[in-house]
Amino acid sequence: MTAPAAQPAELAIVAHDLTRRFGNFTAVDHITFDVKAGEVFGFLGANGAGKTTAIKMLTGLLAPSEGDARVAGLDLKTETEQIRQRIGYMSQRFSLYEDLTVLENIALYGGIYGLTDKQIADRSAAMLSTLGLTDEMVAKLPLGWKQKLSFSVALLHEPAIVFLDEPTGGVDPITRRQFWEMIYAAAARGTTVFVTTHYMDEAEYCDRISIMVDGRIATMGTPLELKEQWNVPSIDELFVRLARPT
Amino acid sequence: MTDPAVVVSDVTKRFGETLALDGISFEAHHGELFGLVGPDGAGKTTLFRILTTLQVPDSGAVTVLGLDVVKDLWAIRSRVGYMPGRFSLYGDLTVRENLSFFASVFGTTIEKGYSLIAPVYRQIEMFADRRADALSGGMKQKLALSCALVHRPDILFLDEPTTGVDAVSRREFWDQLGLLRESGLTIVVSTPYMDEAMRCDRVALMQEGRILQIDSPKEIGTRYPLPLVEVFGRDRYRLLLMLRKAPHAHSVYPFGTKLHFTDDRKNYDPAKVAAELRDYLAREGFQEVEINPIEAGIEDRFMDLMPPARRAS
Amino acid sequence: MISTLGAFVTKEIRHILRDRQTLTILLLMPLVQVVLFGYALRSDVRDVRLAIVDPSPDYATLELRNRFQAARRFKIVATERSISRIEPLFRKSKIDLVVSLDPDFAAHIEAGEPARVFIAVDASDPNTGSTMQAYARAVIAEYEQDLGAKGASAVRIAPEVRMRFNPTLESVNLFIPGLIALVLTLVSALMTAISLSREKERGTLEILLVSPLRPWQIIVGKVLPYLALAFANALTALLAAWLIFDVPFRGSVTLLLVECIIYSMVSLAIGVLVATLTATQRVAMLVALLATMLPSTLLSGMVFPLASMPRILQVLSNVVPAKWFIVVARGIMLKGVGLEHLWKETLVLTGMTMAFMIIAVRSFKARVA
Numbered sequence: 001m002t003a004p005a006a007q008p009a010e011l012a013i014v015a016h017d018l019t020r021r022f023g024n025f026t027a028v029d030h031i032t033f034d035v036k037a038g039e040v041f042g043f044l045g046a047n048g049a050g051k052t053t054a055i056k057m058l059t060g061l062l063a064p065s066e067g068d069a070r071v072a073g074l075d076l077k078t079e080t081e082q083i084r085q086r087i088g089y090m091s092q093r094f095s096l097y098e099d100l101t102v103l104e105n106i107a108l109y110g111g112i113y114g115l116t117d118k119q120i121a122d123r124s125a126a127m128l129s130t131l132g133l134t135d136e137m138v139a140k141l142p143l144g145w146k147q148k149l150s151f152s153v154a155l156l157h158e159p160a161i162v163f164l165d166e167p168t169g170g171v172d173p174i175t176r177r178q179f180w181e182m183i184y185a186a187a188a189r190g191t192t193v194f195v196t197t198h199y200m201d202e203a204e205y206c207d208r209i210s211i212m213v214d215g216r217i218a219t220m221g222t223p224l225e226l227k228e229q230w231n232v233p234s235i236d237e238l239f240v241r242l243a244r245p246t
Numbered sequence: 247m248t249d250p251a252v253v254v255s256d257v258t259k260r261f262g263e264t265l266a267l268d269g270i271s272f273e274a275h276h277g278e279l280f281g282l283v284g285p286d287g288a289g290k291t292t293l294f295r296i297l298t299t300l301q302v303p304d305s306g307a308v309t310v311l312g313l314d315v316v317k318d319l320w321a322i323r324s325r326v327g328y329m330p331g332r333f334s335l336y337g338d339l340t341v342r343e344n345l346s347f348f349a350s351v352f353g354t355t356i357e358k359g360y361s362l363i364a365p366v367y368r369q370i371e372m373f374a375d376r377r378a379d380a381l382s383g384g385m386k387q388k389l390a391l392s393c394a395l396v397h398r399p400d401i402l403f404l405d406e407p408t409t410g411v412d413a414v415s416r417r418e419f420w421d422q423l424g425l426l427r428e429s430g431l432t433i434v435v436s437t438p439y440m441d442e443a444m445r446c447d448r449v450a451l452m453q454e455g456r457i458l459q460i461d462s463p464k465e466i467g468t469r470y471p472l473p474l475v476e477v478f479g480r481d482r483y484r485l486l487l488m489l490r491k492a493p494h495a496h497s498v499y500p501f502g503t504k505l506h507f508t509d510d511r512k513n514y515d516p517a518k519v520a521a522e523l524r525d526y527l528a529r530e531g532f533q534e535v536e537i538n539p540i541e542a543g544i545e546d547r548f549m550d551l552m553p554p555a556r557r558a559s
Numbered sequence: 560m561i562s563t564l565g566a567f568v569t570k571e572i573r574h575i576l577r578d579r580q581t582l583t584i585l586l587l588m589p590l591v592q593v594v595l596f597g598y599a600l601r602s603d604v605r606d607v608r609l610a611i612v613d614p615s616p617d618y619a620t621l622e623l624r625n626r627f628q629a630a631r632r633f634k635i636v637a638t639e640r641s642i643s644r645i646e647p648l649f650r651k652s653k654i655d656l657v658v659s660l661d662p663d664f665a666a667h668i669e670a671g672e673p674a675r676v677f678i679a680v681d682a683s684d685p686n687t688g689s690t691m692q693a694y695a696r697a698v699i700a701e702y703e704q705d706l707g708a709k710g711a712s713a714v715r716i717a718p719e720v721r722m723r724f725n726p727t728l729e730s731v732n733l734f735i736p737g738l739i740a741l742v743l744t745l746v747s748a749l750m751t752a753i754s755l756s757r758e759k760e761r762g763t764l765e766i767l768l769v770s771p772l773r774p775w776q777i778i779v780g781k782v783l784p785y786l787a788l789a790f791a792n793a794l795t796a797l798l799a800a801w802l803i804f805d806v807p808f809r810g811s812v813t814l815l816l817v818e819c820i821i822y823s824m825v826s827l828a829i830g831v832l833v834a835t836l837t838a839t840q841r842v843a844m845l846v847a848l849l850a851t852m853l854p855s856t857l858l859s860g861m862v863f864p865l866a867s868m869p870r871i872l873q874v875l876s877n878v879v880p881a882k883w884f885i886v887v888a889r890g891i892m893l894k895g896v897g898l899e900h901l902w903k904e905t906l907v908l909t910g911m912t913m914a915f916m917i918i919a920v921r922s923f924k925a926r927v928a
Contacts, residue, residue, distance in 0.1 A: 046412035047383060143286055170286035170438060172453065174549050177499050184483040200413060201441075204502035223503055234502075236413060236441075243414050298769045300926055319925070324771040334762030338577045339570065350566030351770045393766075 010073065012037040012161050012192035013058065017067035020053050027053040029215035030067065035194060035208075037160070040187050042203050043196040044235075045212030046243055051196045052165060054212070058194070059089050059163050072160045085113065088154035091165035095150050098139035102128065105138060106153060113157035127152045144175030151182055155191065162186065164195040168202065180205050200236035209235070211242055218242045249312045251276045251401055251432040252297065257306035259292055266292040267303070268455040274434055274448075279427040281446030282436040283544070288452040290436040291331060294405040297434065298328045311400055324352065327399035329390050331406045337379030341370060341389055344378055345396060352397035359396035362429075366422050367392045384415025391422065402426070404435040408442065420445050440545045451548050458551035463544055470542030470550065472496055473509040473516040475523065479535035485527075492526050494519075499549065506546060507537075563772065567780030574754070575784055585750065585788060589742040589796040593735070593803070607691050610637040610645050612659035619665035619674070626698050627658065633694070642677075655681050656691050658699075668706065673717040680720065692720050735800045736888030737861025740822065740881040741852070742796050746789045747823045748851040749844065751830030755781055756843035759834070774923040782827045789823035790816070809895030815888065818901075821908045822884040826851060828915030829880075835923045855881035883907050 013035040020028040028050045035041045045051045056062040058071055060080040069076040072086040096105045103124055110120035128135065131148055138146060147167060154162050164183075168176045180202070183193050187207075195206070203209050203223060210220040219226060219242065223235055232238045252274040259267040267289045274280040282290050295301040296308055299319035308315045313322050335344050342356075345367070349356050360367070370388050373381065378389060387407060394402060404423075408416040420442060427433055427447075435446070443449045444463045451458040451466070459466060479485050482505065489498045489507055496510035509519045516539030523537050542550075575582060609627060613620045627633050636654060639645060648654045659677040661667060667674035676699055680692045758764040758781075767777055793816065800806040808815075829851055837843040856862060858872060859881035865873055876882045883904045890896045890904075898905065 046414075047410065172285035172548075172552065173440065173545050174499075174552060175285075180500060181483075181486070184486070188483055198412070201502055205500060240414050240417065243412065300765060300768060302926065320771070323769050326769055328766060328769040330762055330765045332762055334766055336570070336574070336761075336763060339573055343570070343573065347566055347570045348766070348770075350563055351767065351772055353563060353771065 010037045011035065011070075012039070013041075013069065013071050013194065015058070015067070015069040018054065018057060018064050018069055019066035020050075020057055020062060021065045026215055028057070028064075031212070031215075031217050033210055033217060033220060035161075035192060037192050038187055038190050039207045040183060040193045040195070040205070042206030042209035043194060043212070044198070044200070044203055044209055044239065045196075046239075047198065049212040050215040051212055055163055055165050055194070055196060059087060060084055085157075086160050088157065088159040088162040089165075090150045090154040090162070090167055092167065092169055095146065096138045096153065099137070101135050101137055102133055102141075102149060103135045105149075106156065109153050109156055115157060123156055127156075144171040144178075147171065147175075147179055148182060151179065155186060159191065161192040161194060164193065166196055166198065168197065168199065176202075200234070200239055203235040211239060213242050250274060251278070251311060252280075252434060253307075253309045254293075254297075255307045257293075257296065257303045257308060259289075259296065259301070259304050261292075265455055267296075269306070270455070270457055271306075272450050272457060272460055274432065276432050277427065277430050278432055279423060279445070279447045280432075280434045281443050281449040282434070282452055283438070283440065283443040283449055283548070284436075284452030285438055287454065289455040290452060291405055293452075294328075294330070294403055294434075294436065298326055298403050299323060325400045327394035327397070327402040329394045329402075329404045329407055331409065335378045335386060335390055335393070338377060340375050340377055341381070342374040344389060345393055348393040349396045354397050356396060359398055362398055363392045363395045365425055366395070369418075383411045384418070387411050387415060387419060388422075391419070395426075399431075401432040401434070404433065406436050406438065408437060408439065416442070440543070440548065443544050449544065451544075451551060453548075453552055459547070466544055466547045467542045470547055472512060472550075473514050473519045474540055474542050474546060475507050475509070475516055475520050475537050476501070476540045477505040477507050477523065477535060477537050478503065479527075479532055481532075485532060485535070488527065488530055488532065489523070492523060497549070501545075506540075508546075508550070564776055564780055567772075567776065568783050571754070571781060571784045575788070581750075585746055585792070586795075589739075589792045590799055593738055593742075593796050593799040606634045607632055607694065608636045608653065608655045609633045609695075610639065610648060610654045610657045611635060612639050612642045612645060612657060614640050614660070615662040615664070617663075617665040619668055620660050623658075623660065623664075623699070623702055626702055627695075630694070630698055633698075649679070649681065656695060658695060675717050675719060678720045696720070734861070735796075735804070735806045736885045736892060737856075737859065737881070739793060739796045739800075739819065739888060740855055740859065740861065740884050742792050743789050743819060743823050744826045744851045744855050744881065746792050747785055747826035748830035748833070749847045750788070751782060751785050751827050752833040752837075752843040752847035753840055754785070755831060755834035756837060756840045759838075760840055768925060774925055775920050778831055778920055778923060782824075782831065785827060785830075786820070786823055789827075790820060793819040793823070806892060808892055810891035811897060814898060814901075815891045818884065818887045818891070818905065818908070821905065821912060822880060824912045825880040825908060825915060828912060828919050831919040832915060832922060835919060854879040858882065859885050861885055880908060880911050883911075 011034045015034070016032050017030045018028060018032070019026065019030050031054065043051055043054065053062065057064050058069060058076070060076065060083055064076070071083050074083045074086070076083065097108070100108065106124045106127065107120055110123070115123070131145070131152060133145065133149065138149070141149065151164070151167065168179050183195070183205070187193050197203070206223065208220070208222050209226070210217050212218065219230070219238070221229065226235065226238060227233070230238050230241065232241065250273040254270055254272050257267055257270045258265070270289070270293065282293065284290060292301065296303050296315060297310060299315045299322050302316055310322050311325060315322060336347070339347065346356050349359060366388050370381070370385050370392070373385065378386065381389065391407070394404075408419055411419070423433060423435065424445065437443065446463065448460060448462050449466065450460045459469070461469065477485065477489065482500070482503070486498060486500060486505055489495060489505060494509050494511055496508040498508070499506050507523065520537040520539055524535065527535050611624055611627065613624065624638070628635055637645070637648060642657070642659050645654070645657050649657070657679045659679070661675045664674050678692055678695050680688050758767070797815070801808060830847055833847045833850060834843050837846055858876040858879045860876065861881065865876055865882070887901050887904045887908070890901050
């Protein structure tokens with residue numbers, strides 16, 4: 001059973017005054033934003049700005065201290081379990097099991113999300129063919145292939161929204177672009193993609209972006225709008241300007 | 247000191263089944279800011295370990311400051327400044343304690359090295375009594391650089407010094423490197439970031455244990471063999487797919503909000519390429535596209551030099 | 560060079576002092592261990608089940624029997640006339656101790672001849688065994704004294720003790736040297752191994768290597784602070800043994816401390832060796848434990864007597880430094896002998912130190928791979 005695809009008019013994510021505190025420290029400070037269905041939304045910020053905390057809240061891994069959000073049409077606080085069925089998640093840190101093969105990993109995640117054996121078999125075959133992989137130990141794959149495979153596995157159960165936490169890192173420019181083309185393809189199919197990255201050039205691949213500084217959203221909009229608004233030649237420049245302390 | 251500061255000659259290094267370095271050769275001159283650019287797995291760290299005498303090549307020869315890395319390792323080790331990846335510092339020691347320890351390891355003191363490290367160290371000096379693990383990424387980076395410089399080395403080896411550091415600190419770091427280079431210090435630095443490569447005097451593009459090309463950043467761009475145009479329009483993804491089907495499409499890649507289209511006809515006029523594409527796209531229903539010839543950058547060149555099996559179909 | 564070494568040692572000391580948790584453990588540990596082991600091993604001997612064999616009761620035997628009755632520690636569970644009735648009780652573990660009095664006990668005393676008492680103890684637990692027989696002899700000795708005080712001349716009650724079910728006797732005194740060895744091993748070998756491999760894991764070792772520092776300097780710099788710590792621990796353990804458990808110190812304390820230092824150095828060398836051969840802290844710790852603690856506990860004669868082990872293990876134990884140290888420590892503490900008797904063991908320990916140190920420095924690669 002797969003999640004119903006989001007209607008074009010719907011908002012995939014709506015966050016309102018979302019806050020998270022750890023003791024005295026406010027990691028995420030009343031952020032408010034929304035993400036349209038089928039959009040590629042880039043959530044940018046320096047390390048420690050609060051990006052990872054925010055994504056953990058949106059994926060139900062961390063409870064907000066204040067504020068609320070709706071993800072895939074469901075309430076974040078009360079319907080967390082159902083949300084998990086409708087979203088996919090991938091990050092550099094949390095990835096596939098290195099000591100299992102490709103197919104074993106797919107079967108594992110398929111099982112977790114309740115796919116039937118037939119669905120798993122069909123989708124495994126499709127994935128191997130699209131990625132051009134053979135079934136081998138994940139540990140043997142080069143980093144770029146692992147990333148692409150991770151992404152595909154996150155999409156295995158056809159979620160409405162997929163959250164990517166710093167998905168590309170350390171790979172060559174071509175592999176990075178191939179990954180982004182996979183993101184485009186997913187978005188073209190109607191999947192909303194919420195991605196965090198510290199590569200500012202990747203920011204420009206997104207439909208809309210937001211930049212977090214010290215737990216708050218400092219600015220938000222399409223890359224072009226922002227470049228005009230702030231009069232900077234690149235998002236990298238914009239970031240430097242926002243992040244540089246006085 | 248007229249010899250090249252670094253001479254690497256046909257170096258190979260294997261780890262079990264993996265060939266980390268496959269016949270690498272290059273030279274770095276005195277006073278140069280030399281960059282090694284490439285993704286993970288290119289062999290950069292292995293190369294650095296060989297240059298700093300921590301590892302021995304399986305074959306080939308390497309000299310640093312005219313000294314052989316295998317035979318003269320102790321002579322080299324006292325004259326080299328080294329910042330390994332993940333800038334290793336003693337987290338439970340303070341900033342000043344770290345610095346004075348590394349100074350004493352080389353038989354010197356902070357005072358003696360102060361004039362060299364001052365531009366960098368002054369930015370963290372106010373935290374001299376703070377424990378190193380309480381510093382931000384950018385400050386740790388500056389401390390690590392200070393520790394590598396305090397004994398006034400003749401050559402500096404920095405292995406991916408900006409990994410895991412925010413964009414602002416990265417820029418400031420490279421500003422510092424520029425200043426150091428101006429003072430005559432030879433610097434060999436590796437990075438996976440193409441934009442940082444632009445700030446080097448010369449750059450070696452590395453991929454999977456091989457050097458694809460060595461040149462100044464500008465030259466690398468002008469050596470691009472095929473006509474290159476930049477395409478901008480709405481519905482980027484469909485545009486991309488459509489361009490790939492265009493006649494004479496050699497490669498099409500996203501570059502930020504735009505797309506880079508490389509034509510496969512050598513020496514063909516890029517302006518003509520632009521015009522032809524405009525017609526083609528109009529026929530396919532893409533109005534309002536901007537197409538301009540551009541000069542290739544390092545990234546374009548890098549991708550072009552990569553083995554064909556890697557190029558997107 | 561000296562100042563470089565000095566700077567290194569200073570850095571190491573800082574690391575140790577700032578790692579509060581580990582430091583607390585290291586300083587408290589000898590104390591805790593000694594106290595724990597000491598008390599745990601010395602089980603409280605109460606309610607010793609006593610059987611008395613009195614073939615010919617008279618005023619002397621009755622008096623003795625009364626004293627045993629009165630003693631809180633004993634509980635008389637059987638009184639028989641013949642020892643043959645006792646044997647089955649022993650085997651069924653219904654009694655702990657038998658006091659069997661000679662026939663015509665009082666007559667012997669009056670005649671000025673030794674009146675014999677045969678004591679058999681269930682010594683399967685070696686500690687309680689020895690303690691119980693000590694209690695019994697104490698009661699008897701007191702009676703003997705009282706008799707002598709009354710004016711009867713040359714009263715002699717000659718107890719003959721048989722330790723049943725356990726040929727050897729180990730008591731708390733004999734454990735202490737082993738404990739000290741254990742404590743020293745822990746601090747020296749384990750902590751050095753962890754410290755060195757932590758440097759490797761952190762990546763700072765790479766920077767140290769690409770510097771004028773030679774491998775031996777790095778090793779000595781690492782080792783010196785832990786040597787000092789080990790020495791402090793040895794002192795603490797010895798003090799605790801002396802003050803809390805009244806362990807005797809019949810020999811030269813100075814010699815003992817010197818031997819402690821030598822033994823620490825062997826352990827330190829082993830710790831360094833382990834660290835150079837392993838890749839991560841976790842593995843280093845495990846290997847260090849296996850290579851030092853295990854042999855030190857099982858094969859050194861500390862807990863299990865070497866004499867009762869199969870030949871091959873006895874031979875193997877010669878490679879265990881703790882074995883030699885325990886011989887030395889027991890010799891000095893319990894027998895009061897000096898270097899003239901212990902030179903062989905000392906030589907072995909010194910030799911081991913040098914051998915391990917050389918191997919460690921050699922295997923500490925000046926290169927990463």
